[in-house]
Amino acid sequence: MSDPAASTRAVVIERVFPHPAEKVWRALTESPLVAQWLMKNDFEPVARRKFQFRADPLPHWDGVIDCEVLVIDPLKQLSYSWRSMGLDSVVLWTLTPADGGTHVRMEQSGFRPGQTAAYQGASYGWQRFFGGLERVLGGVAA
């Protein structure tokens, strides 16, 4: 099965938490809990619902992240768009049962879901590009 997300991923963080999926899901989807570890928000677990994360403003940044719930599949998957200062990305959370807990995977990719769907099946993957990018950047970042 082709996985459009995998071919376009940019930032991926994975960790196994020694807690049941129900508890992790609450931490990801109950607004007051989300505020405790991520940011203040008016999130509601409803597809197509728009919401905002709010951080403390900085001199050149109003601290607002505009979001929209894209996928809500209880205990399994949660995805929202993430737009900050005009920069679009998509955050995708995936929960899977793991030995003694729950495997949590967060992926933030740098373009909108319509685009990723459009390029589904493209043989030239984003991940591969980033592999090459690291080589190219060797001389840039240093």
Add this chain to the structure above:
Amino acid sequence: MIYPMTPATTNHLFRALADPTRRAIYEQLTRQGEQTVHALTRYAGVSQPAVSKHLTVLKRARLVRHRREGRETHYRAHPDALAPMADWLRHYSAFWRERFDRLESLLDRME
């Protein structure tokens, strides 16, 4: 923490690199050095007008530079333009790692 970026530049970059054909053209330039539109067209397997259009998008994102020589236009990669994307990746990697730590301690505190 999230810090301000130059979103216009980064958005151009993301859009330019969102297309697999453009990514392939760009990587071909980083691998092979300077190429003519003709050579890139042979490589990309799409029409020359399509390649030219892709090159225009890459130019706007400053990912490629060009020079004319006779009737041919030569393109080369400009990898410095990728720096904002590398910054974006670095800062969100750090951001989410830190938030995962917070999530972990919240889960430990929760009933």
